[in-house]
Amino acid sequence: MQPSQQELRFQFEGQTDIVIDQKTKDWKKYALWLEKLKIKKLNNELVKENNQLRATVYEILDILERGVTQA
Numbered sequence: 001m002q003p004s005q006q007e008l009r010f011q012f013e014g015q016t017d018i019v020i021d022q023k024t025k026d027w028k029k030y031a032l033w034l035e036k037l038k039i040k041k042l043n044n045e046l047v048k049e050n051n052q053l054r055a056t057v058y059e060i061l062d063i064l065e066r067g068v069t070q071a
Helices: 005-016 027-070
Strands: none
Touching: 005 027
16 A cells, blocks of 8 residues: 555655645755665565565475486
């Protein structure tokens, strides 16, 4: 579930003490913060997928090793 824009703004304001509203000049900082957040999420997804692939490869190697040992 994706957080709402308001939740993201509250999170940003809590971490940076910068209030985002119509008059602020800190939209660029907020946009960069959002990009970093997106990159962290993508990185976590990649690490998770990499770990799953690694586990699959090790499982295949174990199966192959057992087959060679039994032959």
